[in-house]
Amino acid sequence: MILIFFLIYKKGNWDKSEGFDFINDFNRNWLTKVREKLKDKGTIWISGTYHNIFSIGQILQELDFKILNVITWEKNNPPPNFSCRFFTHSAELIIWARKKEKVPHYYNYELMKKLNGNKQMKDVWKLPAIAGWEKSCGKHPTQKPLAVLTRIILASTQPNAWILDPFAGSSTTGIAANLANRRYLGIDMETEFLEISKARKLEIENPEIAETYCKKINGFEDKKQFQTYLQVEPKPKEKVVLGYTRSKDLATLTKMNTFYFHSTDKQNNFLEFPYDLHNAKKLVIYSGGRTKAFYLTSFCGDIASIAHKHKSKIEGKENSKTDYYFEIKLKDNFKEESTINVKSNLKKWMKEYSEEYNLKSVDYLPVVTFLENIFLKE
Ligand SMILES: C[S@@+](CC[C@H](N)C(=O)[O-])C[C@H]1O[C@@H](n2cnc3c(N)ncnc32)[C@H](O)[C@@H]1O
Incomplete structure (x- = not known):
C-alpha cells in the first residue's frame, strides 16, 4: 500500500x-x-x-x-x-x-x-x-x-x-x-x-x-x-520472486537470504522498489535504472524485512559509488515453488532473451519483485 x-x-x-x-x-x-x-x-x-x-x-x-x-x-x-x-x-x-x-x-x-x-x-x-x-x-x-x-x-x-x-x-x-x-x-x-x-x-x-x-x-x-x-504488529504476507540471472549465479543466490539493490540510479534519482511491472509483457520485469527486460524464475522467498541502508553500514559496499541501498532479508533461502506459473527453463529463456534483444553476451543480474505484483499483472 x-x-x-x-x-x-x-x-x-x-x-x-x-x-x-x-x-x-x-x-x-x-x-x-x-x-x-x-x-x-x-x-x-x-x-x-x-x-x-x-x-x-x-x-x-x-x-x-x-x-x-x-x-x-x-x-x-x-x-x-x-x-x-x-x-x-x-x-x-x-x-x-x-x-x-x-x-x-x-x-x-x-x-x-x-x-x-x-x-x-x-x-x-x-x-x-x-x-x-x-x-x-x-x-x-x-x-x-x-x-x-x-x-x-x-x-x-x-x-x-x-x-x-x-x-x-x-x-x-x-x-x-x-x-x-x-x-x-x-x-x-x-x-x-x-x-x-x-x-x-x-x-x-x-x-x-x-x-x-x-x-x-x-x-x-x-x-x-x-x-x-x-x-x-502483523505484517502483510509478502514474497519475493527471483528474476533472470545466470545459471551459475542462481545456485549461489538461492542459498542466500540477504540482498542489496541500488536505491538510486547514476543520476542519483531514487528508484522505486519493487521494480515496476506496469509495462511488463510475458511476466518480464525491468530492472531499475536499466532498460533491459528480465524474466522471472519460480524461486520465491518470504520477506523478513526491507530496510534502506547507507553504504557505510553494509559490509563490502563501503567504497561503492552508490550511497544508499535497499536491504532485503528473507526468512529463509529462496525455494522453488511449483505453483508459480512462470517459465523455469533458464537456458531457454536466456536464448530467447538474447535473440529478442539481439545480444551476443548478456550480463544477467539478479532482480526481485513482489509476488503480488506478478499475479496482479496476470
Ligand atoms: C508545512 S511544510 C512541511 C513540514 C513537515 N511536515 C515537517 O514536519 O517538517 C511544507 C513544505 O513544503 C515545501 N514546499 C512548498 N511548496 C512546494 C512545492 N511546490 N514543491 C516542493 N516543496 C514545496 C516547503 O519548502 C515546506 O518545507
Whole structure:
C-alpha cells in the first residue's frame, strides 16, 4: 500500500497567498499528480490551515477521492493569543481520504481503540505541539510533532508500506515512517530542509537514538508501548520472486537470504522498489535504472524485512559509488515453488532473451519483485 501524506501551512515563504484561483489550480495540479502515484487501496492525509484546507476538501471531491475523516488535532499546549481579540488558535485540521469510492482502505481499528483506553478512537486528537528534542537537527518553521505522524502512519499503513510526502519539510513523516518500519520518499523545494531531513535520517540510523525517540513519542499509554507494538504488529504476507540471472549465479543466490539493490540510479534519482511491472509483457520485469527486460524464475522467498541502508553500514559496499541501498532479508533461502506459473527453463529463456534483444553476451543480474505484483499483472 502507498500512503501519500502532505502538509501545507501558512507560515513559511513558500505559501504567500495569491488568490482563490491560484490556490485551487495549485491544489488541483498536485492532487492530480499524486493521485496517479497512489495505489488504488491507498489513502492520503492532508493537513492545512483555514487558508487552504477548504480548497483541498473541494478539489479532493472533484477528483473523486472519498473523504474518510476530518481530524481535529487539538494541541494541549498552544501558544497564547496576544491580541486578545479572538479565540486562541489551538487546533489544526487533517483530512483523510481514500483514492476510490469502492476500493476498501486499511484502518488499524484495534490499535487506535487500544491507544484510546479501549474506546473507539475519535476524530479529535489531543496531542502536544512539537517538543525541543525533535529539533535536534535544525529548525523548520512548521515542523510537526512525531506523535501526530506516528498515529497517522500506524492507523493507515502496514509494515513496509511506501509513504510519500511531496512537501516533506524536515521529513517528520519519514522519521515516523522509518521508526515504524515503513518506507519513505520525501520531496521539498528547499535544499536547506532536505539537509535537515538527511541529518534526521542519519541520526535515527543509530539504534540507541532510534530507541530513545520511540520512547519519547507522545500518544502512547507508556514509554514501551510503541516498540512493543512494532514487534507484534502483523505484517502483510509478502514474497519475493527471483528474476533472470545466470545459471551459475542462481545456485549461489538461492542459498542466500540477504540482498542489496541500488536505491538510486547514476543520476542519483531514487528508484522505486519493487521494480515496476506496469509495462511488463510475458511476466518480464525491468530492472531499475536499466532498460533491459528480465524474466522471472519460480524461486520465491518470504520477506523478513526491507530496510534502506547507507553504504557505510553494509559490509563490502563501503567504497561503492552508490550511497544508499535497499536491504532485503528473507526468512529463509529462496525455494522453488511449483505453483508459480512462470517459465523455469533458464537456458531457454536466456536464448530467447538474447535473440529478442539481439545480444551476443548478456550480463544477467539478479532482480526481485513482489509476488503480488506478478499475479496482479496476470
Ligand atoms: C508545512 S511544510 C512541511 C513540514 C513537515 N511536515 C515537517 O514536519 O517538517 C511544507 C513544505 O513544503 C515545501 N514546499 C512548498 N511548496 C512546494 C512545492 N511546490 N514543491 C516542493 N516543496 C514545496 C516547503 O519548502 C515546506 O518545507
